[in-house]
Amino acid sequence: MFVLAEKLSALVHNVRVKIKSYLVLSATSQARVMQETVEHFKRIPLAGCIFTKLDECLSLGEIINVAVQNALPVSYLTNGQRVPEDIDVAGCKENGSPRRSSCVWLTVVPVISGIKT
Secondary structure, three states: OHHHHHHHHHHHHHOOOOOOEEEEEEOOOOHHHHHHHHHHOOOOOEEEEEEEOOOOOOOOHHHHHHHHHOOOOEEEEEOOOOOOOOEEEOOOOOOOOOOHHHHHOOOHHHHHHOOOO
């Protein structure tokens, strides 16, 4: 994985076109595995992350911790295997909360339960 991260870093830094890079992480992975993946790809400027397999995970704690601890914006979520139907933009609902990080997770719960808002 280290060699891949080095090659991606070189590509991103040497290209003339602006590239937005997203780190794709499976929500079914252990927190330690997700954290190691983030560490390997930190040298690449990440626009955010995409959490996949939300329909298969038992809890959201690990993905929330990884995103918050690494200040990694959650950009997209997937809930199923159909592309593009099962890809959702991570967003928030107005709840009057001044804390932006809590706002993002309001969309996660309806996506997991299968209720599209």
